[in-house]
Every structure is written in C-alpha cells, then in structure tokens.
Amino acid sequence: xxxxxxxxxxxxxxxxxxxxxxxxxxxxxxxxxxxxxxxxxxxxxxxxxxxxxxxxxxxxxxxxxxxxxxxxxxxxxxxxxxxxxxxxxxxxxxxxxxxxxxxxxxxxxxxxxxxxxxxxxxxxxxxxxxxxxxxxxxxxxxxxxxxxxxxxxxxxxxxxxxxxxxxxxxxxxxxxxxxxxxxxxxxxxxxxxxxxxxxxxxxxxxxxxxxxxxxxxxxxxxxxxxxxxxxxxxxxxxxxxxxxxxxxxxxxxxxxxxxxxxxxxxxxxxxxxxxxxxxxxxxxxxxxxxxxxxxxxxxxxxxxxxxxxxxxxxxxxxxxxxxxxxxxxxxxxxxxxxxxxxxxxxxxxxxxxxxxxxxxxxxxxxxxxxxxxxxxxxxxxxxxxxxxxxxxxxxxxxxxxxxxxxxxxxxxxxxxxxxxxxxxxxxxxxxxxxxxxxxxxxxxxxxxxxxxxxxxxxxxxxxxxxxxxxxxxxxxxxxxxxxxxxxxxxxxxxxxxxxxxxxxxxxx
Numbered sequence: 001x002x003x004x005x006x007x008x009x010x011x012x013x014x015x016x017x018x019x020x021x022x023x024x025x026x027x028x029x030x031x032x033x034x035x036x037x038x039x040x041x042x043x044x045x046x047x048x049x050x051x052x053x054x055x056x057x058x059x060x061x062x063x064x065x066x067x068x069x070x071x072x073x074x075x076x077x078x079x080x081x082x083x084x085x086x087x088x089x090x091x092x093x094x095x096x097x098x099x100x101x102x103x104x105x106x107x108x109x110x111x112x113x114x115x116x117x118x119x120x121x122x123x124x125x126x127x128x129x130x131x132x133x134x135x136x137x138x139x140x141x142x143x144x145x146x147x148x149x150x151x152x153x154x155x156x157x158x159x160x161x162x163x164x165x166x167x168x169x170x171x172x173x174x175x176x177x178x179x180x181x182x183x184x185x186x187x188x189x190x191x192x193x194x195x196x197x198x199x200x201x202x203x204x205x206x207x208x209x210x211x212x213x214x215x216x217x218x219x220x221x222x223x224x225x226x227x228x229x230x231x232x233x234x235x236x237x238x239x240x241x242x243x244x245x246x247x248x249x250x251x252x253x254x255x256x257x258x259x260x261x262x263x264x265x266x267x268x269x270x271x272x273x274x275x276x277x278x279x280x281x282x283x284x285x286x287x288x289x290x291x292x293x294x295x296x297x298x299x300x301x302x303x304x305x306x307x308x309x310x311x312x313x314x315x316x317x318x319x320x321x322x323x324x325x326x327x328x329x330x331x332x333x334x335x336x337x338x339x340x341x342x343x344x345x346x347x348x349x350x351x352x353x354x355x356x357x358x359x360x361x362x363x364x365x366x367x368x369x370x371x372x373x374x375x376x377x378x379x380x381x382x383x384x385x386x387x388x389x390x391x392x393x394x395x396x397x398x399x400x401x402x403x404x405x406x407x408x409x410x411x412x413x414x415x416x417x418x419x420x421x422x423x424x425x426x427x428x429x430x431x432x433x434x435x436x437x438x439x440x441x442x443x444x445x446x447x448x449x450x451x452x453x454x455x456x457x458x459x460x461x462x463x464x465x466x467x468x469x470x471x472x473x474x475x476x477x478x479x480x481x482x483x484x485x486x487x488x489x490x491x492x493x494x495x496x497x498x499x500x501x502x503x504x505x506x507x508x
Contacts, residue, residue, distance in 0.1 A: 019206065021180050024090040024320045024355060025312035031088075033180040036203040041172070041212040047198040048143045048170040049217070055199050056140055056168045060115035067111035067166060069193040075104055081185055085153060088179045090312065090319030091276050099155035102435055106155075107162040109437030110458060114166040117455045118462060125468070127498060133469045138462035140168030141219035147210050147233065148183065149224045150176035150322055151279040155434075159441060159452040160222035160245070161186070161200065164461040171200045174213050176225075178322055180204040211236055218242060220461065224281075225249075226375075227446050245450030245460055247442060249281045249375045250403030253396040254430065255416060256297055257389055257409035258290040264428065265408035266300035269381060272406065272430035274308060274359055277318045278379035279326075282404040282424070282431050285376055287383040288392040294385040298345065301361060301383065305346055310356040310379065318379065320355040330357055330378035337362055337371035337382065347380075367395065375401070389416055397421045403443035406430045423447065 017035040022028065036044070055063065074081065078100050085096035120137035144164040148157030153175060164171050175183025180202075187202035194200075203209055214221060214236035220243045223233045227248040237244050254272065256265045272284035289297045308317040321327050334349045347360030357378050365371055365382040372382055386392045389409075393416060396405065404424040407416045413427035423443040426432040433439050440451035451457055476491050477483060 019177060019180075019204075021088050021178065023087050024178075024322045024324070026355075030084075031181045033184070033204040035205040036174075036209045036212070037205075038208075038212040038215075041174075041203050041209060041216050044172050044198070044201045044203050045143055045145075045213075045216040045218055048172050048201060051198045052140070052142055052170045054197065055165075055170055060119060060168075063166060063168065064111045064114070066193050067107060067162070070190050071104055071107050071111070073189050073192060074100065074107070077189070078104075081154065081182070084181050084185055085179070088181055089150060089153065089276075089322050092314075092316065092319060095276060095318070096154075099152050103155045103158040103162075105435070106159060106437045106453065110162045110166040113438075113455070114168075114458055117458045118167060120467075128494070129468075131470060131472050131474045133471050135467045135469070137465050137467070138167070138459055139465045140462055142169060143218045144169045144171050144461055145213045145216065145218040145221040146171055146173045147213065147221065147223045147225065148173065148175045148179075149281075150178035151276060151281070153179035153182040154186070156224050156247075157183070158186070159457065160224075160461075163452060163457040164222070165200065167458050167461040169219070169461050170198070172213060172216075172218065173200065173202045174210050175202060175204065177204075177206050214242070215239055220244070222450075222452065222460075223247070227448075230448060245442070245452065246448035247281065247403075247450075247452070248446060248448040249377075250401040250422075250443060250447045251285050251373070251375055251399050252282060252401075252403055252405045252422075253286045253288060253392075253420075254284040254406045255389070255392045255396065255408065255420075256287065256289040256293065257407070257412055257416065258292045259410040259412075260290075260293070260408035261410070261428070262293060262297045262300050263304075266297060266304050268406065268408070268430040269301065269383075270305050270308060270359075273381045274305075274379035275318060277310060277321055277357065279322060279377050280431075282434060284406065284430065285380070285382065286372060286396075287381055288386045288395055289383060290389065290392070291385040291387055298363065298383065301381075302345060305359050305361060308359050310358050312356075321357055321378065324355075326377055327352060327354070327357070330376055330380065333369070333371045333374065333376045333378075334360065334362070334380065337365050337369040340366040340369045342366065342369065342371070342382070345383075352378075367398070373399065392416070393419045400446040401443070402445040403447035404431070404433070421445070423451075 021030045082096040118138035123134050125132045125134040146160045183202040190200045222245040224247040230246045230248040254269050331352045342362045342365040345361040351358035351360045360380040363383045402422045406426045407413045417425040424433040438454045440456035441453040442451040
C-alpha cells in the first residue's frame with residue numbers, strides 16, 4: 001500500500017488532473033503532481049483510520065523505534081531533501097538544511113518524550129476521595145489533518161506531524177501547492193520504515209484539496225498560513241465540529257533598549273527580517289529602538305546590511321519571493337509608507353523586482369501605514385525611535401497580531417518580554433524559541449491559537465482520560481441511596497473542617 005495518493009478521475013480513467021511546482025527563481029518546472037479530489041482525500045482519511053489501530057497499538061516504545069528510524073533516514077538524506085526545498089522555495093541550500101536540522105531535532109524530542117508527557121500517571125485524590133487511586137493519561141485523537149505552508153515546508157508542518165504521530169495518531173498531510181514535492185518526500189520516506197502502511201499520507205493539490213481535508217472525517221486539523229485562509233479553514237472545519245490549531249502569521253517586533261549590544265541587535269534584526277526573503281511568520285518586521293541609541297543603531301544596521309543581497313547564485317544571502325502574488329503586497333506596503341512620510345534608508349519601492357526583493361530599511365515610519373499594521377512578508381524592516389521601553393511595549397502590543405518577537409537589553413530583557421502580548425519572545429536573540437523542542441509554539445489574537453512543539457504540542461493531539469480505582473471502601477459512603485442523615489452530617493462537618501477556615505475579608 002502506498003503512502004502517496006494518486007487520484008483518479010471519474011470522467012476519463014486514462015487521465016489525472018495535475019499541477020506543476022515551479023522554481024520561483026527562474027520559473028522552471030520542478031515537478032508535476034496530482035490534484036487530489038474530495039474522493040481521493042476521503043479515501044486517504046479512511047486508510048488512515050484503518051491504520052490508526054495498528055499505529056496506536058504499537059505503544060510509545062514501538063512508535064519511538066520507528067520514528068527514530070525515520071529520523072535516521074531524513075538525516076542521511078538531508079542533502080537530497082535540502083536540494084528539493086531549494087528548488088521549490090528558492091531559499092539557499094544552507095537555509096534549507098537549517099530548517100531540516102531543526103525538524104530532525106523536534107522529531108527526536110517528540111518521539112522520546114511522548115510517554116513521559118502522555119503516559120498514565122498518578123494524581124492526588126484529595127481527602128474526600130482518599131479511598132480512590134486517581135490517574136490521568138492522554139489518548140490519541142485518531143486521524144489528524146495537517147495543512148502546511150510553503151515558506152518552511154519541512155520544519156513547520158513537521159511541528160504538527162511528528163507530535164501527532166508520537167502521540168499515537170495517523171496523519172493526512174496537504175502541503176502547499178508551491179512545495180508539494182517536499183510533502184511527498186516526507187510521506188515516501190516515512191512509508192519505508194512502516195513498510196507502506198498509510199500512517200502518514202500526503203495529498204497534493206490546490207485550495208479545493210485543502211478544503212476537502214477540512215471537511216473529511218478527521219479528528220483535528222492543524223493549519224499554518226495566512227489569517228484570511230485560516231478563517232476559511234475554521235469555517236470549513238466547523239461543519240463537522242472538527243477542532244483546529246491555527247498559526248496565522250504576525251507582525252513581529254524587535255525591541256532595542258538603551259543598554260543593548262547594538263551590533264548584535266542589528267545583526268539579529270537583519271537576519272530575522274530578511275532571511276528566507278523575509279518570508280518568516282516569526283520574523284522581524286518592526287523595530288523599536290530607544291531614542292538614546294537610535295542613531296548608532298541605525299549606523300550598525302546600514303553598515304551590516306550592505307553585505308546582504310537577494311539572488312539565485314551561491315553567494316546570495318537569500319532567494320526569491322516564493323509566492324508571486326506577494327510581490328505586489330510588499331510593493332504596496334512600501335509605497336504606502338513612503339507616501340505617508342517614511343524615510344528610505346536602504347532599498348525602498350525600487351528594490352522590488354519581478355522575482356526578487358532587495359533588502360529594504362525604512363525609518364520613522366507612520367504607525368498607521370500598512371508597513372506597520374499588516375504582515376508584509378518580505379525582506380523589509382521598519383525602524384522607529386521610542387522615548388521609553390514602556391512606549392516600545394505599547395506600540396508592540398498595538399496590533400491584532402500576537403505571535404512572537406525579540407528584546408535586546410542587558411538588564412531589563414525579562415521584564416520587557418513578559419509585558420509583550422505574544423506567544424513567544426526571545427531575549428538577546430531572535431527566534432531561539434523555535435529551536436527549543438520543549439517550548440510551545442503558537443500565538444494569540446489574529447496570529448491564531450493552539451500550540452505545537454513541547455508537551456503542549458503533544459497534548460494538542462490527544463484527549464485527557466481520567467481513571468479512578470477504588471482501593472478500599474469509603475469511610476463515608478456518599479454515592480448510594482443507602483446514605484443516611486448521619487452520614488450527611490459527617491460529610492458536612494468534614495467539608496467545614498477542610499474548607500471553612502476563617503474569613504480573610506476585612507471587617508466592615
């Protein structure tokens with residue numbers, strides 16, 4: 001049985017609808033892939049449902065053994081997978097290898113920690129139920145649907161896939177139409193270690209295929225993409241009351257305090273804002289700098305960015321804009337900011353080409369411009385001075401998004417980070433939280449809800465199961481019609497002793 005869905009058509013048995021994945025750097029065809037219909041998706045989910053019993057019954061140790069084998073396959077073939085990521089996204093090989101390495105580390109953590117996090121463990125029964133031994137364990141939901149993005153086609157979906165698999169679920173994965181080859185590679189490599197059983201399947205296609213997965217007989221869906229598409233996903237999943245995890249991007253901020261290491265902060269801002277051509281949901285788009293160090297910070301920023309360049313050659317810092325329609329969005333944001341009075345420090349609207357966008361830095365950007373309010377998803381930084389860190393936090397939080405961010409400060413980093421309304425913050429580094437497998441990953445507000453990674457990520461793909469076992473007969477038999485008034489009186493006395501206490505309210 002194959003792990004890849006090869007759809008058929010009811011109109012002509014000899015043909016299958018297909019689409020092409022293209023190299024965004026030059027438009028070359030990377031591969032041709034089938035468009036999975038609703039029937040194909042439903043069939044994949046049915047196969048996953050059948051395989052779920054086998055996968056679940058392997059137990060934590062059995063699943064861990066097979067997931068460790070898969071980890072070895074991916075590691076040994078990392079160069080092959082990185083080449084495919086490079087071709088489908090345009091990102092440099094080194095960046096592709098980095099995201100694969102992070103995914104491997106998360107796979108390793110999830111497989112090894114699933115039993116400790118999800119396995120049965122004893123909890124206190126309390127004095128009233130002292131005759132009971134109480135346990136909680138986390139059971140797999142069944143079949144998980146995953147809809148992945150194109151910007152990090154390995155790392156991001158694997159943050160759902162490997163945690164769902166480690167928890168005992170089977171998975172049907174719909175990759176982005178821009179990176180279908182990567183999605184198929186993952187399913188095919190996993191099929192090798194489970195001897196073709198449909199534990200992880202990939203269905204390729206366009207928006208209709210994703211919609212079909214939302215409407216299919218799955219137990220939960222994990223989605224990463226734009227907020228606009230995320231709302232459509234939620235609406236479709238609501239048809240069957242299918243729960244969802246939504247990771248929908250952000251407008252992340254890097255804050256620079258007056259005591260910060262300015263060279264390190266500038267380097268981090270450039271990397272976080274421009275790596276992968278700025279196509280990073282947790283990447284920096286806004287920078288707020290204490291006015292006392294604004295000028296020296298800008299000098300560091302402009303000096304360092306001179307070495308950064310977009311291109312498709314081996315020496316380029318980052319590649320093309322993967323999704324062609326994003327070019328117009330980036331241009332419109334820059335045009336709006338400049339029209340409203342922003343200063344062009346480096347690049348600007350003229351830096352936007354047909355496939356590539358060169359590094360762009362704006363300063364003194366009006367807070368009501370789209371460059372400050374909407375996700376740009378390009379290699380741009382909007383840098384503004386602030387009088388205090390209180391103002392920096394206030395401006396940071398003045399958005400509907402709440403995904404991630406960073407703070408550079410020697411003394412006050414933790415105090416500032418705790419006040420930022422976001423799911424994740426790094427201090428004196430950028431995006432470090434994403435590389436720590438034990439930390440949860442996710443946002444608030446329009447950045448979505450639910451968590452992947454860490455113990456929270458494992459539990460997202462399970463339901464809590466409570467079990468009690470009576471050790472001996474209760475001293476007070478309360479759950480019986482044979483209960484008498486004397487027992488009720490004793491129960492009332494016990495509750496008073498346990499919870500009555502003395503009032504701590506002030507006397508009037």
